[in-house]
Amino acid sequence: MSKTVLIIDDSSFMREFIEETLESEGWDVIGTAADGNSGVELALEHQPDLITLDNVLPDMLGIEIAKILKKEEGITSKIIMISALGQDEMIKNYEDYGIEYYLVKPFTSEELIENVNNLF
Amino acid sequence: MLLSDEQINSAQKVIELSLNASAKSLSYFTKTAVDVVIENKLTVINLSNVENLVEKEVSSYVISTELIGDLQGISYLHFTQNDVDKLMDSIYANKEFDEDKYVKKSEGLVKEIANIITAAAMSQFANHFRYTTYGDVPRLEIIKNESKSYVANYIERHNCFLDFRATLVSSEMNLNLDFVWFVDDSFVGGIDRLNN
Numbered sequence: 001m002s003k004t005v006l007i008i009d010d011s012s013f014m015r016e017f018i019e020e021t022l023e024s025e026g027w028d029v030i031g032t033a034a035d036g037n038s039g040v041e042l043a044l045e046h047q048p049d050l051i052t053l054d055n056v057l058p059d060m061l062g063i064e065i066a067k068i069l070k071k072e073e074g075i076t077s078k079i080i081m082i083s084a085l086g087q088d089e090m091i092k093n094y095e096d097y098g099i100e101y102y103l104v105k106p107f108t109s110e111e112l113i114e115n116v117n118n119l120f
Numbered sequence: 121m122l123l124s125d126e127q128i129n130s131a132q133k134v135i136e137l138s139l140n141a142s143a144k145s146l147s148y149f150t151k152t153a154v155d156v157v158i159e160n161k162l163t164v165i166n167l168s169n170v171e172n173l174v175e176k177e178v179s180s181y182v183i184s185t186e187l188i189g190d191l192q193g194i195s196y197l198h199f200t201q202n203d204v205d206k207l208m209d210s211i212y213a214n215k216e217f218d219e220d221k222y223v224k225k226s227e228g229l230v231k232e233i234a235n236i237i238t239a240a241a242m243s244q245f246a247n248h249f250r251y252t253t254y255g256d257v258p259r260l261e262i263i264k265n266e267s268k269s270y271v272a273n274y275i276e277r278h279n280c281f282l283d284f285r286a287t288l289v290s291s292e293m294n295l296n297l298d299f300v301w302f303v304d305d306s307f308v309g310g311i312d313r314l315n316n
């Protein structure tokens with residue numbers, strides 16, 4: 001059975017890029033969300049194996065979403081934070097929010113696959 | 121506000137490093153080398169004449185990003201239709217889209233490029249200044265000559281009196297993106313933290 005992934009990103013370009021990359025590796029994309037609230041709803045409903053999570057969304061920050069999902073709701077999905085922000089302080093603290101990996105954009109499809117595979 | 125020579129020297133070094141990080145990020149999309157041509161390393165601007173500082177060209181895309189957090193200001197990237205077409209060719213080689221889809225894809229692509237290359241510079245500033253800084257969701261504006269731009273309004277409202285700008289150039293692709301920043305006195309605060 002395919003592993004499932006939810007993509008939360010306000011960028012249509014990134015949603016499409018991640019979706020195509022992971023589908024080509026056999027992942028089942030169970031949903032995509034362009035904002036935090038829809039992302040949280042989909043994550044709680046489907047509890048996917050993996051969530052790719054943008055850090056800056058129109059309605060909330062990715063770290064807030066991770067905190068809700070992992071710390072408050074206790075879901076077990078693995079989360080990769082995908083962000084263009086590569087600040088040392090943020091990268092250093094991602095585990096505090098229940099995030100398994102912090103991937104700084106830009107990256108190639110091969111880099112995305114490698115980092116996802118490292119989590120499973 | 122007058123800046124000391126020490127502040128200006130430090131600022132210019134960080135600006136150069138930061139814009140080079142942006143160029144490196146852009147090269148992921150162009151798949152070519154990207155150079156930074158710095159036109160203005162740091163200038164104190166006259167806020168009463170701000171409309172003339174914001175480049176205006178009909179039918180071009182301007183993607184602005186407001187800085188949130190410890191560093192306050194706004195940056196924008198200026199794409200001509202030629203720049204957009206070249207980037208679309210680079211990313212979607214051999215794919216064909218109808219006109220509506222092409223416009224939608226172009227807008228998604230330039231917003232994401234702006235997001236990534238702005239954040240690359242922002243991350244450098246944050247690391248050097250020991251700041252926490254975010255960029256808001258990028259805002260796309262097609263600049264019209266008859267109206268005052270969103271960027272010009274922002275600069276006035278937020279007293280962003282420092283300006284630096286460069287062109288990110290891929291000679292191989294004949295791509296020239298103007299990359300312009302306006303920041304407020306939080307930038308000077310960052311420079312002072314760097315020097316102390």
